[in-house]
Every structure is written in C-alpha cells, then in structure tokens.
Amino acid sequence: MKLLILGSGGMVGSALIREAHKRGYKDILQPSSRELDLTNQKQTHEYLASNTPTQVIVAAAKVGGIHANSTYPADFIYKNLMIAANAIEGSYQAGIRELLFLGSSCIYPKHAPQPMPEGCLLTSDLEPTNEAYAVAKIAGLKLCQYYSSQYGVKYHAAMPTNLYGPGDNYHTENSHVIPAMLRRFHEAKLAGASSVTIWGTGTPRREFLYVDDLASACFHLMAVESPPDWVNVGYGDDVTILELAESVAKVVGYQGSIETDTTKPDGTPRKLMDNSILKSLHWSPTVPLDEGLASAYQCYLKEEKGGNLRDK
Numbered sequence: 001m002k003l004l005i006l007g008s009g010g011m012v013g014s015a016l017i018r019e020a021h022k023r024g025y026k027d028i029l030q031p032s033s034r035e036l037d038l039t040n041q042k043q044t045h046e047y048l049a050s051n052t053p054t055q056v057i058v059a060a061a062k063v064g065g066i067h068a069n070s071t072y073p074a075d076f077i078y079k080n081l082m083i084a085a086n087a088i089e090g091s092y093q094a095g096i097r098e099l100l101f102l103g104s105s106c107i108y109p110k111h112a113p114q115p116m117p118e119g120c121l122l123t124s125d126l127e128p129t130n131e132a133y134a135v136a137k138i139a140g141l142k143l144c145q146y147y148s149s150q151y152g153v154k155y156h157a158a159m160p161t162n163l164y165g166p167g168d169n170y171h172t173e174n175s176h177v178i179p180a181m182l183r184r185f186h187e188a189k190l191a192g193a194s195s196v197t198i199w200g201t202g203t204p205r206r207e208f209l210y211v212d213d214l215a216s217a218c219f220h221l222m223a224v225e226s227p228p229d230w231v232n233v234g235y236g237d238d239v240t241i242l243e244l245a246e247s248v249a250k251v252v253g254y255q256g257s258i259e260t261d262t263t264k265p266d267g268t269p270r271k272l273m274d275n276s277i278l279k280s281l282h283w284s285p286t287v288p289l290d291e292g293l294a295s296a297y298q299c300y301l302k303e304e305k306g307g308n309l310r311d312k
C-alpha cells in the first residue's frame with residue numbers, strides 16, 4: 001500500500017500521518033504545498049501519474065474563519081474547487097482506485113434538522129457567510145460520487161464536525177472556538193485577569209471531535225468495501241458554549257470568572273451531526289472532550305515554547 005496524504009502539513013493531515021504510522025503504513029507520500037500546488041492542474045496530474053499511490057486522502061483546502069470566508073469568497077470557491085477537481089481527476093487519470101475526500105459540516109443547509117443527517121444535503125439554502133467554501137466542498141463530494149458511479153472506482157467523502165487538537169491554528173481573530181478559548185484563558189491566567197468574557201449568551205450547543213479520532217474514522221471508512229458516498233464524522237454529543245468555556249478554564253487552570261456578552265450574536269442555536277451511519281459501520285470516537293482539551297492544551301504549550309505555534 002502506497003498512501004498519499006494531500007494537505008499533510010495541516011492539522012488533519014498531520015493526524016492522518018500519525019494514524020497511518022499506527023496502522024503500519026510504511027510508504028507514505030506527504031508533499032508540502034510548496035512541492036505540490038494542488039490548484040495547478042498540470043503539476044497535480046503529473047505528480048499523481050509519476051508517484052502512483054494506491055490510496056489518496058484529500059485533506060488539503062483553503063480554510064478560514066467567518067471573516068476570511070465572507071471577505072474572500074472568490075478565493076475560497078476557486079481554490080477549493082481546483083484542489084478537489086485536480087486531485088480527483090488526476091487520481092482517476094493515474095489509475096488510482098481509492099480516494100477519500102474531506103469536506104465539512106458546513107455543506108448542510110443553514111436550517112438543517114438537528115442532528116443533521118447526510119440526506120439533508122441540498123434541501124435548502126446554505127449559511128451565506130461560508131457559502132463559497134461549502135459549494136466547493138459539495139462539488140468535491142459530488143465528484144467522488146459521480147466518478148464512483150461512472151467509472152467504478154472507490155472515491156468517497158467524510159464530513160467532519162468541528163475539530164481540535166495538535167497543530168491547530170491559534171490566530172487571535174481567525175481561529176475556531178476551541179483554539180481561541182484555549183489561548184484566551186491561558187493568556188488571562190498569565191495576566192491574572194479576574195474575568196474572561198465570551199461572546200453571546202453561552203447557550204448555543206456545538207459538537208467537537210478530537211482530530212486523532214477523525215483520522216481513525218477516515219482509515220476505518222477506507223477499509224469499508226462499499227462505503228456510502230459521504231459520511232458524517234461527529235462526536236455524537238454536544239455542549240453549550242458556556243460549558244465548553246468552563247471545561248477550558250479548568251484544563252488551563254484559570255481561576256477567574258466567566259462573563260457573557262449578550263450584546264454579541266449567538267449564531268445558530270444548535271449544530272450537531274447525525275452520526276448513525278458511521279455508528280452502523282462500527283466506528284465510535286474514543287477521546288472525550290475533557291481529555292481532548294487537556295491534550296490540546298499540552299500541545300499548545302509545547303508549540304508555544306518551541307516557537308512553532310500556528311497563529312497566521
């Protein structure tokens with residue numbers, strides 16, 4: 001087995017490499033974005049044709065927070081469409097039979113039923129702030145579905161919920177909720193701040209999955225003989241933002257109070273994946289939130305000390 005991980009330098013790609021080693025893969029191709037620009041069709045097709053992996057995982061994407069997504073929608077749709085199309089068509093032309101594409105829970109409609117089943121895809125409007133990114137990810141999963149049905153290859157997709165863990169991005173404005181909170185509570189502890197204020201009422205419910213659990217789910221799915229076209233990968237349970245903040249404060253050792261700023265928007269009240277298809281395929285997560293947060297915080301401290309904390 002020769003495995004190619006695209007996006008290997010990212011949070012998900014690094015977790016996939018750890019998991020591949022655990023599972024005994026010896027031959028792992030992991031080109032950086034400098035070696036291989038996936039928006040470049042010629043380069044991507046040539047790389048795939050000359051390296052001929054047996055399996056490909058597409059964990060490369062242009063990702064960003066709400067601000068970046070809504071300010072640069074053209075970049076988000078163009079780059080992510082090109083990455084998906086070049087990786088998938090290039091793999092097919094190179095004779096590669098197995099490919100897993102990573103999407104995101106933002107592919108589902110803004111007002112999807114909760115928990116969100118795979119079948120609610122394309123049933124109503126998307127969340128406008130990340131529509132460009134979501135449309136590109138939907139195109140990616142549809143490419144997999146159509147290549148499989150037309151050419152008989154095993155191309156399929158996994159749709160993860162919010163992820164966190166080693167190698168996360170701790171940018172002060174653009175990061176996701178867990179890295180943002182870990183950093184803010186850590187800095188508040190160091191500064192001896194008496195309180196930390198979180199946006200909104202703290203009541204919205206969100207789901208979080210430790211990135212190593214996602215990597216394990218990806219390899220589990222790849223081992224399924226006829227996997228569904230796309231499968232949700234969630235933790236199966238959610239917490240309120242206030243509960244999350246309390247857990248982060250505990251893990252960090254922050255002793256002050258947690259305030260809510262109710263003048264700030266809450267966002268959608270609940271966003272939870274329906275995990276039942278993945279469960280029926282005999283996979284469940286193993287890292288509870290408290291344990292995952294403790295491990296993520298240790299990684300944050302190590303990355304900060306080593307001067308390699310991602311915050312751009």
Ligand SMILES: NC(=O)c1ccc[n+]([C@@H]2O[C@H](COP(=O)([O-])OP(=O)(O)OC[C@H]3O[C@@H](n4cnc5c(N)ncnc54)[C@H](OP(=O)(O)O)[C@@H]3O)[C@@H](O)[C@H]2O)c1
Nearest residue numbers: 007009010011012033037038039059060061104160162163
């Ligand atoms: N993080 C989450 O909470 C989350 C949740 C759901 C789904 N996902 C999905 O998981 C996948 C990976 O996300 P992540 O969190 O690991 O993001 P990440 O840490 O930002 O990693 C993305 C990777 O893609 C690479 N990349 C970007 N543009 C490229 C290009 N043109 N050519 C080659 N490589 C390119 C980046 O390389 P450079 O850094 O060198 O640019 C980086 O290694 C994405 O598809 C994302 O939608 C993530």
